[in-house]
Each structure stands twice: as structure tokens, then as C-alpha cells.
Amino acid sequence: MNWPFAQRDNGAPEGTNGRIIEMRGIQKVYDTGKIQVEALRGIDLTVERGEFVAVVGPSGSGKSTLLNLLGCLDTPTEGKYLLAGEPVAGMDRDGLAEVRNRRVGFVFQNFNLLPQLSALENVEMPMLFGGVPSRQRRERARKLLEQVGLGDRVEHKPTELSGGQMQRVAVARALAMEPDLILADEPTGNLDTASGSDVLSLLTELWRGGATLVVVTHDTALAERAPRIVEMRDGRIVDR
Numbered sequence: 001m002n003w004p005f006a007q008r009d010n011g012a013p014e015g016t017n018g019r020i021i022e023m024r025g026i027q028k029v030y031d032t033g034k035i036q037v038e039a040l041r042g043i044d045l046t047v048e049r050g051e052f053v054a055v056v057g058p059s060g061s062g063k064s065t066l067l068n069l070l071g072c073l074d075t076p077t078e079g080k081y082l083l084a085g086e087p088v089a090g091m092d093r094d095g096l097a098e099v100r101n102r103r104v105g106f107v108f109q110n111f112n113l114l115p116q117l118s119a120l121e122n123v124e125m126p127m128l129f130g131g132v133p134s135r136q137r138r139e140r141a142r143k144l145l146e147q148v149g150l151g152d153r154v155e156h157k158p159t160e161l162s163g164g165q166m167q168r169v170a171v172a173r174a175l176a177m178e179p180d181l182i183l184a185d186e187p188t189g190n191l192d193t194a195s196g197s198d199v200l201s202l203l204t205e206l207w208r209g210g211a212t213l214v215v216v217t218h219d220t221a222l223a224e225r226a227p228r229i230v231e232m233r234d235g236r237i238v239d240r
Contacts, residue, residue, distance in 0.1 A: 028065050203225075213226075
């Protein structure tokens with residue numbers, strides 16, 4: 001399959017030696033006013049372009065916090081984070097939003113599709129925010145939906161799709177801006193076995209097509225597909 005990132009230059013971003021993710025000494029502390037909660041305690045993590053990494057660990061281990069920082073949905077309390085060579089740890093909200101749109105594609109457990117929009121319109125949304133012209137948006141969205149096997153569902157709304165089909169729309173949307181990094185948060189968590197297997201095969205196909213993929217999961221079958229597993233416990237990486 002000719003995925004959008006498969007044709008891009010897979011050479012290293014300047015100054016990164018091919019690293020999409022470089023974290024050093026990352027800490028995240030949540031201050032509730034009464035207590036401070038250390039969610040991440042000195043995370044060092046690098047992910048090279050084209051890697052497929054599964055992040056595993058028990059509830060409360062810091063997986064979701066790490067994913068939020070990787071995707072620029074939040075900022076660390078301390079530490080350095082370079083995303084495709086770009087320092088993002090100290091950015092403000094607007095800067096983070098721009099980086100998210102340009103560099104990161106998200107796939108969520110609950111799909112996060114807009115129910116009033118068609119599959120095609122949902123896939124167009126990141127491109128709309130990214131300033132892609134209307135005709136180009138529509139053509140790219142239609143092509144991506146065809147590539148995930150939903151060429152005959154482009155005008156269907158999420159309520160007219162199965163769980164597996166909704167997740168495929170979410171995958172197509174994640175690819176819309178040809179991101180440097182795809183982050184997936186429990187992408188098979190709300191799917192039946194057959195649909196989960198289909199999405200797992202699709203994610204594997206994306207990786208083989210050139211994607212850099214980081215997946216947070218409790219799904220053993222999904223974790224075992226990843227050549228590299230990062231295990232977290234108590235806010236630390238205990239095995240990489």
C-alpha cells in the first residue's frame with residue numbers, strides 16, 4: 001500500500017540522527033493544591049524514525065501521561081523533549097497546537113470522531129486547521145479512506161459505522177497531515193476480537209509502510225506485534 005509517508009525522505013531530521021522522539025530527564029508533577037503527584041519520574045526515551053514501539057504497564061504507571069507529553073497535549077514539569085528535532089518542552093499552548101497538527105497523528109480508544117460530520121469530513125478536519133486548500137483536502141481524505149478500506153463509506157456518519165470502521169476513519173484522520181509520529185492510545189480497547197485484529201493488521205501495515213508508531217496498550221496481541229516494548233511502572237521506564 002502506498003501510504004503518504006512511504007514516499008517521504010526517511011533521512012534524519014537535522015541534528016537528530018534519525019530520532020523522532022528524544023526525551024531526557026522528563027518529570028511531570030501534578031499539583032492539586034493539597035498534594036503533589038509525581039506522574040513521571042525522570043524519563044529518558046528515544047524513538048528512531050520508522051520504529052514501532054508498544055508502551056505497556058499497569059494502570060497508574062504513567063503511560064497516559066507519557067502519551068500526552070509525546071503528543072504535545074501537555075508539557076513536562078522538568079526535562080528536555082525534542083520532537084523530530086524540534087524542542088517542544090517549553091512551548092506555549094499555541095505553539096504546541098501547531099506542532100500537534102503538523103507532526104503528530106492521534107488514534108484514540110474512543111475514536112473521537114465528530115458525530116455530525118461524515119467520515120470524509122472527519123478526515124478533513126486536521127487539514128482544515130492546517131490550512132490545506134478545500135479541493136486538496138477532499139481528494140486526500142477520499143484517498144486515505146480508500147486506503148483503509150472505507151472507500152464506500154465516505155459519506156457515512158460515525159453512527160452509521162461499526163466500531164472497527166470508526167477506528168479506521170480515525171486512522172485515516174491521523175494520517176491526514178502526513179505526520180512524523182503516530183500515537184495510538186488503546187486503539188483496540190473498544191473493539192471486538194475480529195475488529196481489533198483488523199485494526200492491528202492495519203497499524204502493522206502502516207509501520208511497514210514507513211510510519212513511526214508509538215502505541216499505549218493493554219492488548220497483549222498488539223504489544224507482541226511491536227518489535228520494541230517499553231514497560232512502565234510507578235512513573236518510570238523499567239524495561240526498554
